[in-house]
Amino acid sequence: xxxxxxITFAYDGTKFAGFQKQPQQRTIEGVLTRVVNKxxxxxxxxxxxxxxxRTDAGVHALAQVAHFDFPFDIPADSMLKGLNSMCPLxxxxxxxxxxxxxxxxxxxxxxxxxxxxxxxxRFTDPFKRNYTAHWRLPIDFSLIDTAIQDFVGKHDFSSFVxxxxxxxxxxxxxxxxxxxxxEVNDEIQLEFYGDGFMYNQIRIMVAVLVEIGMGKRPVHDIxxxxxxxxxxQARLTMPANGLYLKKVYYPGDDPKHSMKKHQQRD
Amino acid sequence: xxxxxxITFAYDGTKFAGFQKQPQQRTIEGVLTRVVNKxxxxxxxxxxxxxxxRTDAGVHALAQVAHFDFPFDIPADSMLKGLNSMCPLxxxxxxxxxxxxxxxxxxxxxxxxxxxxxxxxRFTDPFKRNYTAHWRLPIDFSLIDTAIQDFVGKHDFSSFVxxxxxxxxxxxxxxxxxxxxxEVNDEIQLEFYGDGFMYNQIRIMVAVLVEIGMGKRPVHDIxxxxxxxxxxQARLTMPANGLYLKKVYYPGDDPKHSMKKHQQRD
Numbered sequence: 001x002x003x004x005x006x007i008t009f010a011y012d013g014t015k016f017a018g019f020q021k022q023p024q025q026r027t028i029e030g031v032l033t034r035v036v037n038k039x040x041x042x043x044x045x046x047x048x049x050x051x052x053x054r055t056d057a058g059v060h061a062l063a064q065v066a067h068f069d070f071p072f073d074i075p076a077d078s079m080l081k082g083l084n085s086m087c088p089l090x091x092x093x094x095x096x097x098x099x100x101x102x103x104x105x106x107x108x109x110x111x112x113x114x115x116x117x118x119x120x121x122r123f124t125d126p127f128k129r130n131y132t133a134h135w136r137l138p139i140d141f142s143l144i145d146t147a148i149q150d151f152v153g154k155h156d157f158s159s160f161v162x163x164x165x166x167x168x169x170x171x172x173x174x175x176x177x178x179x180x181x182x183e184v185n186d187e188i189q190l191e192f193y194g195d196g197f198m199y200n201q202i203r204i205m206v207a208v209l210v211e212i213g214m215g216k217r218p219v220h221d222i223x224x225x226x227x228x229x230x231x232x233q234a235r236l237t238m239p240a241n242g243l244y245l246k247k248v249y250y251p252g253d254d255p256k257h258s259m260k261k262h263q264q265r266d
Numbered sequence: 267x268x269x270x271x272x273i274t275f276a277y278d279g280t281k282f283a284g285f286q287k288q289p290q291q292r293t294i295e296g297v298l299t300r301v302v303n304k305x306x307x308x309x310x311x312x313x314x315x316x317x318x319x320r321t322d323a324g325v326h327a328l329a330q331v332a333h334f335d336f337p338f339d340i341p342a343d344s345m346l347k348g349l350n351s352m353c354p355l356x357x358x359x360x361x362x363x364x365x366x367x368x369x370x371x372x373x374x375x376x377x378x379x380x381x382x383x384x385x386x387x388r389f390t391d392p393f394k395r396n397y398t399a400h401w402r403l404p405i406d407f408s409l410i411d412t413a414i415q416d417f418v419g420k421h422d423f424s425s426f427v428x429x430x431x432x433x434x435x436x437x438x439x440x441x442x443x444x445x446x447x448x449e450v451n452d453e454i455q456l457e458f459y460g461d462g463f464m465y466n467q468i469r470i471m472v473a474v475l476v477e478i479g480m481g482k483r484p485v486h487d488i489x490x491x492x493x494x495x496x497x498x499q500a501r502l503t504m505p506a507n508g509l510y511l512k513k514v515y516y517p518g519d520d521p522k523h524s525m526k527k528h529q530q531r532d
Contacts, residue, residue: 012392012395060393084389094389127278
């Protein structure tokens, strides 16, 4: 008899070679798998840890989700303490739930929310260098705030997918977006909430928004890019260090409660 | 003919073995000296960089100050750009001034302000692990807010000096203190503004405040500790990663403009 545990965790992606387990590399999945097997006194890898999806090297998470089957009956709170006592300080488990054995962290995902942070200012702030993308040229926030709305809806995102993405449909739905002009921290924050995002999609979408904010593209160029379905025309990809996986949604999490402001505009 | 440059700079202390130049170690002074000599096309160390004082390994700075003499007449703003283009991303030069040749970054200091950040919460936040001290046990902020006032004034701080400090008078003046209960970030922030601080002094003072906040010492135990002049009785030292050098004062910077709230209580 095993229990299935759903864990929600944050990580600072700076020192990880991404999420997915790889030989000789420090990855989130690799570290968690080692910790879970050690707690269960199993050989490393005997118990698998299934994440909701990958994040790239340098990408952070405020609330990533994974599941695993554990051979002993440990209360959720003891599992939380145990995991945190064994995880390195750049991973923090925030929540543990015992779930039914048919829950799957990846297959059951109904939505994901990502945050992208861009810091402005003449020079790179040493305390933000790993936690925001730095863009020293002036960005007109109001242009971005208008343009980002063009992403909302069901679209073919072929113009916004990196060439390395796996084949398949490029049609995705973005439920809501949000742009915040954080003047206190001289920072622009962009949120995207959708049913799923492809390889580098958000980093390419943000790069287009930045070009619009600098006046290098017309404010509604996203409408055109969605039509032409041509990655070459979107050009740039923003760096990984500004990107955060903010939330993973499963059936029962009500999406309507989040990002109300922009949902009402739909 | 040389110009003397006063530079104000921030650094993330995480990856430095402290401020002071040391063979085979990455230090702030070492990096800046290499950069300045490279810009002047001199052998490393020919031009010296004089800081306002040292900070320990892991201690951060929001506005440290140093000076050096440069053999070419470069405008302050070009020096600022040049330094930032050559400094690593964990040092950011914020301001450059050409000053008179009798300015000295260390001898002319009239005051320093330090900030100490303590994060609360059950587990270490991965994004704060290098930038705050984490204290998971509950702290009663009101006790700290009361107790910290006992440091204000001219005192013999013998109870609050690490054994490795250089000999000399232990009498220092603290002009003002400030305690902030940042509930949004689940963090306590403590500021100390005085004419100078000795080795580990702030980290020892904060450790006593934390013990008071946990109810382990009477609220006015600092008055007693100042009298007994016994380092053994202060016991603990808080970790370096929560400490920030916030400002260095020189003649002409008016101390009365800062931390008004608590100065008025004196």
